[in-house]
Amino acid sequence: MFAQVALPIPLRSLFTYSLPPDCCAAPGTLVLVPVGKTRQVGILWTITAQPAYSGEIRPIVELLEERPLLNDELRHLLEWIAHYYLAPIGSVLAAAMPGHLRFQKRRRVCWNNLPIPEKLPAPLLPLAQWLQQKKALSEETLAGKIARPLLKQQLQQLLRLDLIRLEEHWHGRQESSASESNPNILPSADPPNLTAEQAQQAQIIEEALQQRCYHPFLLHGITGSGKTELYLRAVEQVLLLGRQALLLVPEIALTPQLIERYQARFQATLAVFHSRLSEAQRFNFWQQIRDGRARVVIGARSAIFAPFADLGLIVVDEEHDSSYKQEGGVPYQGRDMAVVRARQAKAVLILGSATPSLESLANARHGRYTLLTLTQRATGANLPSVEMVHTAEAIRQQQMRFGDLLSPTLRQALLDTLAAGQQALLFLNRRGFAPSLLCRRCGHAIQCPHCSVTLTLHKAKQLLLCHYCDFRQNLQDVCPACGQLSLFAFGPGTERLHEELSHFLPNARIARLDRDTVSSGLLDLENTLRAFRDGQLDLLIGTQMVAKGHHFPGLALVGVVQAETTLCQPDFRAAERTFQLLTQVAGRAGREEGSPGRVLVQSFDPSHYALQAVLSHDVHGFVNTEMAYRQEAGYPPFHRLAMLRFSCAALQEGNDFSDLLKAHLPSFDQVQLLGPAPAPLFKLRNCYRWQLLIKELKTGQLHRALHALLPLVLSLANPRIRLDWDVDPYSFV
Numbered sequence: 028m029f030a031q032v033a034l035p036i037p038l039r040s041l042f043t044y045s046l047p048p049d050c051c052a053a054p055g056t057l058v059l060v061p062v063g064k065t066r067q068v069g070i071l072w073t074i075t076a077q078p079a080y081s082g083e084i085r086p087i088v089e090l091l092e093e094r095p096l097l098n099d100e101l102r103h104l105l106e107w108i109a110h111y112y113l114a115p116i117g118s119v120l121a122a123a124m125p126g127h128l129r130f131q132k133r134r135r136v137c138w139n140n141l142p143i144p145e146k147l148p149a150p151l152l153p154l155a156q157w158l159q160q161k162k163a164l165s166e167e168t169l170a171g172k173i174a175r176p177l178l179k180q181q182l183q184q185l186l187r188l189d190l191i192r193l194e195e196h197w198h199g200r201q202e203s204s205a206s207e208s209n210p211n212i213l214p215s216a217d218p219p220n221l222t223a224e225q226a227q228q229a230q231i232i233e234e235a236l237q238q239r240c241y242h243p244f245l246l247h248g249i250t251g252s253g254k255t256e257l258y259l260r261a262v263e264q265v266l267l268l269g270r271q272a273l274l275l276v277p278e279i280a281l282t283p284q285l286i287e288r289y290q291a292r293f294q295a296t297l298a299v300f301h302s303r304l305s306e307a308q309r310f311n312f313w314q315q316i317r318d319g320r321a322r323v324v325i326g327a328r329s330a331i332f333a334p335f336a337d338l339g340l341i342v343v344d345e346e347h348d349s350s351y352k353q354e355g356g357v358p359y360q361g362r363d364m365a366v367v368r369a370r371q372a373k374a375v376l377i378l379g380s381a382t383p384s385l386e387s388l389a390n391a392r393h394g395r396y397t398l399l400t401l402t403q404r405a406t407g408a409n410l411p412s413v414e415m416v417h418t419a420e421a422i423r424q425q426q427m428r429f430g431d432l433l434s435p436t437l438r439q440a441l442l443d444t445l446a447a448g449q450q451a452l453l454f455l456n457r458r459g460f461a462p463s464l465l466c467r468r469c470g471h472a473i474q475c476p477h478c479s480v481t482l483t484l485h486k487a488k489q490l491l492l493c494h495y496c497d498f499r500q501n502l503q504d505v506c507p508a509c510g511q512l513s514l515f516a517f518g519p520g521t522e523r524l525h526e527e528l529s530h531f532l533p534n535a536r537i538a539r540l541d542r543d544t545v546s547s548g549l550l551d552l553e554n555t556l557r558a559f560r561d562g563q564l565d566l567l568i569g570t571q572m573v574a575k576g577h578h579f580p581g582l583a584l585v586g587v588v589q590a591e592t593t594l595c596q597p598d599f600r601a602a603e604r605t606f607q608l609l610t611q612v613a614g615r616a617g618r619e620e621g622s623p624g625r626v627l628v629q630s631f632d633p634s635h636y637a638l639q640a641v642l643s644h645d646v647h648g649f650v651n652t653e654m655a656y657r658q659e660a661g662y663p664p665f666h667r668l669a670m671l672r673f674s675c676a677a678l679q680e681g682n683d684f685s686d687l688l689k690a691h692l693p694s695f696d697q698v699q700l701l702g703p704a705p706a707p708l709f710k711l712r713n714c715y716r717w718q719l720l721i722k723e724l725k726t727g728q729l730h731r732a733l734h735a736l737l738p739l740v741l742s743l744a745n746p747r748i749r750l751d752w753d754v755d756p757y758s759f760v
């Protein structure tokens with residue numbers, strides 16, 4: 028018998044090993060196999076009677092578990108991904124199971140269950156007593172208490188006395204931790220009675236759950252309409268049916284309140300995948316999910332790969348969110364994988380959003396998803412009133428200067444809000460003090476030496492930083508091009524906004540949430556959100572971190588400082604993203620009954636259709652306009668795209684490859700090839716980048732072209748050319 032084994036390395040093939048004759052392993056089991064001079068953990072993919080390889084075949088070393096970790100459903104999903112995204116199966120495996128397959132030999136010291144001899148030398152006594160008491164300890168634990176050289180010596184002595192033995196083990200295998208419960212969370216009061224609208228939709232979802240069939244829903248409900256309450260009900264239903272539920276959220280760290288709501292209802296059977304889990308905890312969760320002990324799972328996109336035994340429901344919260352798209356590695360779209368997985372598992376799928384993606388809306392229009400809508404806020408509150416502030420006009424009338432972040436209208440609104448004892452949120456989707464440092468005299472902008480972008484000014488740190496490669500240099504006064512003392516900070520950033528507001532509102536309690544304040548430990552995300560919710564802060568400044576899902580009862584005013592920061596991106600989805608983001612941010616205001624919120628959007632050109640649609644809460648108007656543009660330009664959701672990116676550290680070599688590829692590109696019937704051409708972000712981390720856009724002109728033709736291109740490109744490239752395929756791309760720089 029032979030085993031085809033998938034290893035988590037970026038190779039397109041499976042590896043052949045022999046199995047012992049009496050082996051009763053099933054596909055999907057974790058195995059340890061020899062690779063060159065080392066050993067590696069992989070997944071037994073298939074078992075065959077004949078070897079699929081003609082060279083020397085070595086036996087597998089060990090089955091690491093009795094039960095398969097990946098069931099057939101999951102292995103098929105991974106194969107599907109490899110095919111659809113043109114990715115090596117090994118890379119898909121590595122993406123699906125981060126960390127689980129890294130082989131680390133660890134040693135444990137085990138006490139041999141003998142009494143401590145009376146003649147034991149005194150220096151050995153503490154260690155011996157400790158081991159006798161604990162029975163077994165890992166080397167790491169011991170090394171944490173006793174210096175390594177001393178430890179080694181004492182152990183050696185205990186070994187000679189036959190008091191202990193050393194056991195090797197595979198990391199994570201013996202380690203187990205009880206499922207974490209959070210003692211701070213009290214079980215919630217009784218769930219609210221559903222509104223008439225909610226009840227109607229809940230009924231439809233419940234009927235679908237009872238059928239135990241694949242049934243996809245698009246739940247389009249305005250912000251605060253009680254979508255989460257419907258998810259909770261659906262999860263309850265699926266548990267009653269004895270099946271499991273998966274809730275995907277864009278980013279775990281950004282949704283503490285949501286997690287708390289789930290924890291309050293499903294504490295005992297809930298597994299929350301967050302980035303702070305250790306590998307052992309993660310692996311432990313996997314086992315709990317496979318064995319059906321964890322019944323409700325919340326996680327970001329990679330949780331779609333968890334080994335559910337019987338998945339009955341997948342909820343994708345904020346389904347339009349671009350963080351479902353994995354960038355780098357295997358660039359899969361987690362929301363789309365949820366569709367594939369739900370179909371495989373015969374599960375109900377709920378894609379929920381206040382601002383659904385055009386892809387999902389198109390699917391609903393074509394009858395592929397059942398559309399459910401919620402049009403009222405569950406608490407009875409009204410949507411906030413949105414007003415535009417025309418900054419270009421205000422500058423023309425000399426009410427503000429070019430470069431000022433706050434218009435007189437927004438200033439007055441802030442004063443009024445704070446005077447009334449209410450809270451305000453200011454949104455600016457750009458961190459740092461200013462996105463560039465420019466020379467007033469010669470116009471030079473200071474660039475990253477490794478990337479073709481300007482360096483962002485971080486004033487408090489006195490640094491210029493590259494937001495792509497993390498290059499940093501000290502802040503300078505002298506222009507490197509003309510040698511004059513004429514540099515100035517150009518453009519908006521949250522740090523600058525914070526500074527301006529501190530001067531303008533010296534007595535206000537202000538906090539700023541962005542990746543800088545959170546990752547530097549300056550502010551704790553959860554505590555800051557809680558402090559704002561509890562009214563201990565007057566004003567919160569934030570990037571898109573603050574846009575999602577939060578519920579702030581005292582929030583009366585939301586200010587969008589510059590709509591252009593998202594609108595002016597070289598990306599066909601820029602208008603859609605701006606509409607979604609601003610609608611989400613606006614939705615934070617006035618969520619309680621009786622306190623209508625106010626939203627001010629500052630823009631140089633408020634006449635843009637995406638902004639006008641935010642103004643009137645007109646999702647349908649926006650979608651219709653945008654759909655027409657997309658159709659005309661041949662973009663998704665009408666035509667699928669794929670992107671081949673290639674990069675090379677040597678400019679000439681990259682150029683040569685680009686020419687070579689161009690010369691060899693075939694022509695396809697219903698598929699258009701655009702490029703290869705230099706990428707907008709031409710240099711990134713010292714590599715030069717090109718891209719080839721592949722666009723289908725007729726539905727269903729894309730993959731035929733891609734699978735014809737793949738071998739061609741592989742045969743032309745050399746190992747110094749890095750190739751990245753991106754199917755359904757979300758990034759175009």
Ligand code: ADP
Pocket residue numbers: 219220221222225248249250251252253254255256257405406578
């Ligand atoms: P969404 O997920 O659509 O933004 P939520 O489910 O978070 O909306 O609901 C918004 C607010 O309304 C929450 O505070 C929630 O507790 C409350 N809520 C939801 N459903 C009801 C209901 N049927 N009756 C009263 N309050 C509700």
Ligand code: ZN
Pocket residue numbers: 475476477478493494495496497498712
């Ligand atoms: Zn850089």
